[in-house]
Amino acid sequence: MRRRDFLKLSASTTLALASLGLETKEGFLKPCSTLAAAPKSLPGSLGAKEIPSVCEMCFWRCPIVAKIKNGKLVKIEGNPKSPANGKRVCARGNSGVQLLYDPDRLKYPLKRTGERGEGKWAKISWKEALDEIAFNMDKIRKKYGPHSLAFFDHGASAEFMREIFQALGTENYSSEPAFYQCVGPVAVAYLTTMGYVVSGTRQYIDMANAKAMLLVGTHIGENVHVSHVREFIQGLSKGAKLVVVDPRFSTAANKADIYLPIRPGTDTALLLAWINYVIENKLYDEPFVPRNCTGFNELKSAVKKYTFEWAAPICDLKIEDMKAAIELLAKARPNTAIHPGRHSTWYGRGDVGRHHCLSILASLFGSIGAPGGIYFPTPIKKGHAHCVACKGENEVEEPDVSLRDKYPFIEALPGTPTAEIIKATISGKPYPIKLWGINGVNIIQTIPNPYETIKAIKNLDFIFCEEMMPGETAIWSDIILPGATYLERYDSVYTYDLLTPYVTVRQPVTEPLFEVKTPYWIAKELAKRLNLDCFRCGNEKELVEEELKQMGLSLEKLNAEGGLLKFKANPYRKPDELTMPTDTGKILLSVPDFAEEDLDAVPKFVATPAPPKGFARLIYGRSPVHTFSRTMNNLWLNHEWPENHAWINDEVAAKLKIQDGETIILENEHGKRSNPIKAKVTPGIRPDCIYMAHGFGCKSKHLTKAFKKGASDQYLITTYENDPFMGASSHRTSFVRIVKKDVVKDIPDLRPLPKELPRFELNKA
C-alpha cells in the first residue's frame, strides 16, 4: 500500500476533488527563506534579546524592556535606565505577554453579518473594510454635514484617526472618556487657577519630598502608576505624615496618620471649612500668599461662614479630627503635598469647585514650586513630524449651535463632551450625528448610563471601531478593525516631564500578528480613500525618526543608550521668583472668569443629593491589577483578581443578614440590576455607601475569561449630571440597594442626615 494514494476514492469523489483544481492553486507554503526552528536554549528569559519600549497596559506609560526569544515575547521588565520605574513594572506591565498572545484577541477585519450587537461576523479584507468605512464617512458627511461624524478616542493608538476626523471638519473629532469621565474637572480647576494642568494624565505633586500629604478620595496603591506609587512610598518612608479623606478605608487610608471617613458628597464642605480655619488662624504662608496669589480678600470673606461646627454634621466627622488634620498639614508647609486628585468626575456641579479648593489649600500653604508640594513640569522639546498633519487642513467650522456651547470653560480643550454626543445622536438635535468611530476605548463600560449609549448606537447609520479585544463596544460595531497592540508598533516619541525627565520611544517587539495593522497604517490608508493629504511618512518608523532627528537623535542613537535619555529636572521655584503661567503671573484664589459665567469665583458648598431612603450611594475605585475593563480578559490578571466585591458596612450587613462572601445583586434607583457579586462585609466602609472596583462585570461573550465575572458599576450609574464648566459626566450620583435571593433589602439609615443635605427624589429618577 502506498501512502500517497492508499485511500481508494470513488470515481465521484475523485472527480469532485479534481474539479477544485487544487494542484494549480497558489499554495499555503513556500520554500524556506527566513523561518528558523527554535534552537534549544537556556530556560525562561535567559539569553533573550532585549528591546526597549514603552508600556501601555495603562496610560502611565512606563519604560520597559521586552525580552524576545526565537521571535517570541517571553517576558517584560522595567527598563533599568528609567529613573521613574527602573526595573519595576506592575502586574499589568508584566502581563502584556498575555495581551499579545490572547486567543480571544481580534485578528482580522470583521464585518457584521447579524443584527447590530448580535456578534455575528464575516472576515473581510483590509481593502473592503477601509473602502466601506470611507464610503460611509463620505456619504454621511455629504448628506448630514461634517458634524454628523463623531470620534471617541483614547491613548496613542487613536492619534492618527483623530487627525482624519478633524480634517473632515467635524467639531466632534475627539470625545475622550479619559477627559469627560475622568480628569476634566481637575484639569480645568488647575488650568484656570494656576495656569497649567497640574493634574491631567500626570500629577505634578512631589510626594517623595513631602513632610505631609493630603489625599481626598485618591486611592494610591489601588490605582497603580509605578513611579507615582514609588514617590508616595518614598515620602512615607522618609517620615511624611498622611491625611486621608475617604468614605472607605482604602489601601492609602491604611497608611494614614489621620483618616477621615467622610460622608460621600461632602468633601467640599470639609475643604472650605479647612480653608476658613487656615485663614482665621493665620496658618497660611503670609509672605507667599500676597506675593503670589490674587483674590485673597474675596476668598477670606466668601469662606467665613464655613466653620467646623457647620461642616461637622454635613461631613459626619468630628471637629477635633478635622482640626487635627489641618493643623498637621499646616505644620509641614510649604512641604505639604495637597494631592490634586485625578479621577474627578464625581458629582457634576461641584467637581471643579472641589479641586479649586485643593488648589487654594496648596496655595495658602505656599507649597507651589516648593519641594514636597506642587511642582512644575520640565518640558522636553519634542520634534514635530510634519508628515502627520493633513495638508490644507482648516479650522473646524463651528455649527450654528455647537455641542460645546453650554460649557464656557471647554474652550481650551479639544472635542466634545461624550454625553452631548450621545444625546444628539439619540435626539438628532441640535444636529444629527449618524456615524461614530471609536478607537482605544470601551465606551459602553466607561460612560455613565450605557443603556443610553446603546440606544444612541442603534440610531446610527454606521459605527466602526479599531480595537484589540472584542469588548462590549466592539461587538456593537458594523466594522471592526483589528489594531496592533503597543507591543507591535512604533508610536510618537514619548517625553516624561515629571521629577525625573526622559525621552524614550515605543517600538515594536514583534511584527504585527495575524492580520492586525498599526494605527498609522490604518489612518494612512483611510485618508487616501477620503482624498485627504495626510500621513506623508511612509510608515510610523519614519515618523519617529523625523521627530527624533529634530532632537538631534535617531532610533539607533537612542537604542545605543538603552532606549532612553535622561534630562535634568527643573521642578522647583523660590517663592520670590515664582511666576505662574497665568495672565497675571499669579495663582487665582478667586476666579473672576468663573463669576462672569454665573459660576462660583470662590467655591461654594452645593449639596449633592443624599441617597434616597433605603439606598446607599454607589462609589467605586480601581483594582491594582487592572486598567478599567480593558485588562479583564488577561489570563494572569484575571487569575489575580477575577471578580470584584461589593463592600458593605458590617453593621448594615448584620441588619440585612448578609454574610461576608455571600452572593448578592445590586439594584439602582432606576431598577437596573447588576450581575451577581459577592459581598465584602467590612467595618472599612461607611454605612451610607457601597463600593465596588470598576471595570468588572463584562457583558461581552467574546471575552472568555472576563465574561460575567463580577458586576459592572457602569451599568448601575444611570443618574448623572454634567459639570457646568466643561461638560464632564458625574459618576457618584447613583444609588443602590441589595437584592438577596430575589428579596429587595433596603439599606438602613445608620447615620443622621442634616437638613443641609436633601435626599435624591426617587420619583424624579
Add this chain to the structure above:
Amino acid sequence: MVGTGDILKFLAQGFFYPDNEEFIEKGSSALLGLAQDLKISLPQVDKIPTLLEHQSEFVRLFMAAPGGVPAPPYASYYINSQKLLFQEGLEQVMEYYQKAGLEPASKSEPPDHLSLELALASHMIDSGHFALLDDFLHNHLLLWYPKFEKKLFNAGPSWWFKLLGQVTGKLLKQISSMEGGSYEKA
C-alpha cells in the same frame, strides 16, 4: 490522479477562510464523497451554504464568537497549558517546517494554524518525506488535532464543518496508523 496529498490540500483549504462560492459548492461534493469513502455516516444535507453563511459560520467557529472562539485552529492553544497562542505548539511545528525546507507563504496566520499544518503534511506525502511525516503526525499534529476536533463538535458546527472535522480526523488517523515504510511496498 488524486492522491492523499491532494486530499490534505483540500482539507487545508477547507479550514482556511472561505472566499469563493465555487469552492463551497464543489467542496461539498468532495467532502461528502470523502466521507462516504472513509465510511463516515453522512449528515442530513439540507442545502449548500452560501458564501456569507459559510463565512459567518467560519468566523463563529474559528475567529470570534459570543462565548469565545469555540475551536481555535492553532496548535499552541492546545499544547500550551495557559491556552496562549504563539507558544510551544508553534515552536514544535517550526522544526518540521525547517526540516521540510518550507515556510508559510503568508503571515496572516501563524505557522501552527491547522490549514498550514495540513498543507505541510500534504507536502511531506507528495515529496516522499514519510519518516518526517510519521514524526510530525505522532509527535505534533495528532497531539492536538483530536482536542480541536472535540471542541469543534461541541460548538454545534454546520454540517460542512462537522464533516470536514470528521474527514480530517479519520484520514489523519489512517495515515498515521500505516506502519513506517509499508507505503513503499506497493
